[in-house]
Amino acid sequence: MTSPDATDGSAVAARPVPARRSRITAITSGKGGVGKTFISANLAAALARMGRKVLVLDADLGLANLDVVLNLFPKITLHDVFTGKSALDDAILPAPGGFSVLLAGSGMVEYSRMTPEVREQLQKVIDEVAPRFDCVLLDTGAGISDVVLYTVSLADDVLVVATPEPTSLTDAYATIKVLASTQGRREVQLIVNQVRKPGEGRTVRVQLQQVLDRYVTPSLGASIRLDLLGEVPADAAVRDAVQRRQLLLDTMPGALASQAVVAVAARLLAHRP
Amino acid sequence: MAAVCRRSDGTKRAKRRFAGGHFGGGWTQPAARLARLIVIVVVIERARASRRQHNPPAVAHITAQASPSVDVLHLEQALQLLAQSGREPPPGEPGSQEWLQGLVDALVDLSSRDVLTGLANRRSFDLALAREVDRVARSGEAALLLMLDIDHFKRVNDTWGHVAGDQVLRAVAVALQDCVRPMDLVARIGGEEFAIILPNCPALFGATVAERVRRRVEHVPVTLNGSGQQIQVTISIGGAFAPQWVRSTPALWVERADQQLYRAKAQGRNLVQLEASAVSLVSNEERQALFDTFSSEDHE
Numbered sequence: 138m139t140s141p142d143a144t145d146g147s148a149v150a151a152r153p154v155p156a157r158r159s160r161i162t163a164i165t166s167g168k169g170g171v172g173k174t175f176i177s178a179n180l181a182a183a184l185a186r187m188g189r190k191v192l193v194l195d196a197d198l199g200l201a202n203l204d205v206v207l208n209l210f211p212k213i214t215l216h217d218v219f220t221g222k223s224a225l226d227d228a229i230l231p232a233p234g235g236f237s238v239l240l241a242g243s244g245m246v247e248y249s250r251m252t253p254e255v256r257e258q259l260q261k262v263i264d265e266v267a268p269r270f271d272c273v274l275l276d277t278g279a280g281i282s283d284v285v286l287y288t289v290s291l292a293d294d295v296l297v298v299a300t301p302e303p304t305s306l307t308d309a310y311a312t313i314k315v316l317a318s319t320q321g322r323r324e325v326q327l328i329v330n331q332v333r334k335p336g337e338g339r340t341v342r343v344q345l346q347q348v349l350d351r352y353v354t355p356s357l358g359a360s361i362r363l364d365l366l367g368e369v370p371a372d373a374a375v376r377d378a379v380q381r382r383q384l385l386l387d388t389m390p391g392a393l394a395s396q397a398v399v400a401v402a403a404r405l406l407a408h409r410p
Numbered sequence: 411m412a413a414v415c416r417r418s419d420g421t422k423r424a425k426r427r428f429a430g431g432h433f434g435g436g437w438t439q440p441a442a443r444l445a446r447l448i449v450i451v452v453v454i455e456r457a458r459a460s461r462r463q464h465n466p467p468a469v470a471h472i473t474a475q476a477s478p479s480v481d482v483l484h485l486e487q488a489l490q491l492l493a494q495s496g497r498e499p500p501p502g503e504p505g506s507q508e509w510l511q512g513l514v515d516a517l518v519d520l521s522s523r524d525v526l527t528g529l530a531n532r533r534s535f536d537l538a539l540a541r542e543v544d545r546v547a548r549s550g551e552a553a554l555l556l557m558l559d560i561d562h563f564k565r566v567n568d569t570w571g572h573v574a575g576d577q578v579l580r581a582v583a584v585a586l587q588d589c590v591r592p593m594d595l596v597a598r599i600g601g602e603e604f605a606i607i608l609p610n611c612p613a614l615f616g617a618t619v620a621e622r623v624r625r626r627v628e629h630v631p632v633t634l635n636g637s638g639q640q641i642q643v644t645i646s647i648g649g650a651f652a653p654q655w656v657r658s659t660p661a662l663w664v665e666r667a668d669q670q671l672y673r674a675k676a677q678g679r680n681l682v683q684l685e686a687s688a689v690s691l692v693s694n695e696e697r698q699a700l701f702d703t704f705s706s707e708d709h710e
Contacts, residue, residue: 303700303701306700306701307692310692311692314692345700347699348699348700351699352693352695352699
């Protein structure tokens with residue numbers, strides 16, 4: 138197992154990188170319904186508590202729902218920025234957890250396919266907001282569509298959310314495989330959500346790593362490092378918070394899942410230069 | 411069933427009311443007859459008016475209440491259409507709710523099928539596709555759309571005539587229908603263009619199904635009626651999976667599958683081209699390895 142420099146393999150080819158102080162992390166999952174948006178929102182809140190200036194960009198252009206999770210009713214969305222109706226600054230909203238959000242707004246069906254225009258718009262927005270924050274989290278859509286792949290390609294780090302379910306596992310594996318082969322990702326961070334017993338996250342990481350080593354590494358000629366950022370237990374408090382459209386970290390900071398998310402945030406920061 | 415009861419009850423009630431002397435004793439019978447006639451005429455007029463407005467449910471509803479007048483609704487043309495398509499007349503007493511429902515069902519079926527091949531027509535294909543897009547956005551299930559086109563079909567028509575062409579279309583339709591599950595929808599959507607919607611089709615099997623369809627058409631020659639001449643045709647197939655968990659449109663899905671069909675045509679025809687999906691990048695073996703490791707460690 139080699140451990141290449143984190144920035145080495147993950148840098149996406151030949152994109153002019155503007156001067157900025159933030160790191161951009163794409164949060165993706167392959168399968169939907171694994172708690173990706175829940176993790177994005179609460180992770181952002183945890184990072185904000187650690188004194189970081191955080192922006193979550195809802196990049197789930199086709200089926201955006203960060204606004205639902207945060208109980209926000211945005212008047213101005215990414216769509217308005219894309220169409221030139223609003224200035225970018227007006228679309229950046231404060232969220233309950235002490236961080237900022239840039240919401241896609243639902244009904245962006247026309248963006249469920251990545252056209253050159255959407256590409257350019259998204260790139261422009263990210264380049265513009267990145268220097269103003271310490272952490273930018275891109276909450277991507279589910280699946281492995283070209284929109285998702287493109288969004289991930291704009292990020293420095295990629296964080297895959299999976300659950301121990303077989304379908305989630307397969308999709309997470311497929312996502313990592315595609316990112317490794319099409320974007321040259323050599324390091325992927327993993328969060329295992331909805332874990333039913335302690336240590337299950339490690340088991341998931343090990344099995345994904347083994348199959349990657351066996352089937353992907355030979356064809357790539359390079360190994361992929363899968364790094365477990367943490368596991369978040371299946372917790373009734375999570376469902377409760379989601380149902381009430383509140384941040385778990387705000388309403389139940391003592392819940393097991395809250396503590397787990399805080400631990401993930403700490404690890405994420407420890408990884409960074 | 412309930413509606414039938416309601417109808418007969420209503421009739422009985424009407425009879426009783428007219429016979430029961432609300433209009434006086436002497437002219438009860440003629441009055442009843444006249445009143446019923448008026449009701450019938452009014453009902454027929456309303457039925458005609460609503461038929462003019464292309465409102466079949468209203469027609470069915472109104473005629474159900476006025477069974478004696480059913481003849482006046484010119485349903486014989488509908489019955490002729492059924493007979494012409496080789497269908498049985500609707501079950502039940504002519505004019506009864508059951509009979510009318512049977513007639514409506516048969517007409518719906520008739521209007522959703524392609525006349526030549528008996529496959530789903532463009533109309534029902536569009537409906538099914540829209541439904542599938544909505545379902546997949548919600549369920550995240552893999553669903554595959556195949557667009558198929560008979561290679562060099564014009565040559566068949568030019569060489570053997572249009573009757574032979576029709577026979578080829580029918581034979582291909584049978585072959586396609588034979589290759590898929592009952593839940594899949596096979597449609598003829600244009601001249602020599604077909605489409606298959608495969609709901610809940612795991613990405614791993616998509617290519618297998620499409621290839622089976624292609625081979626089936628290739629290996630079963632069409633024997634022309636009369637001449638006994640055998641014609642061999644091939645098809646090109648393009649396919650794309652519905653975007654999972656994503657709100658999309660039927661038009662986009664068709665466009666993606668069509669692009670693959672063009673690729674298949676451009677690369678020499680008699681080919682299958684599926685849009686690369688990430689899930690299809692996970693082989694059976696890898697899948698097995700993922701789950702094996704998991705279950706063995708799980709049991710420890």
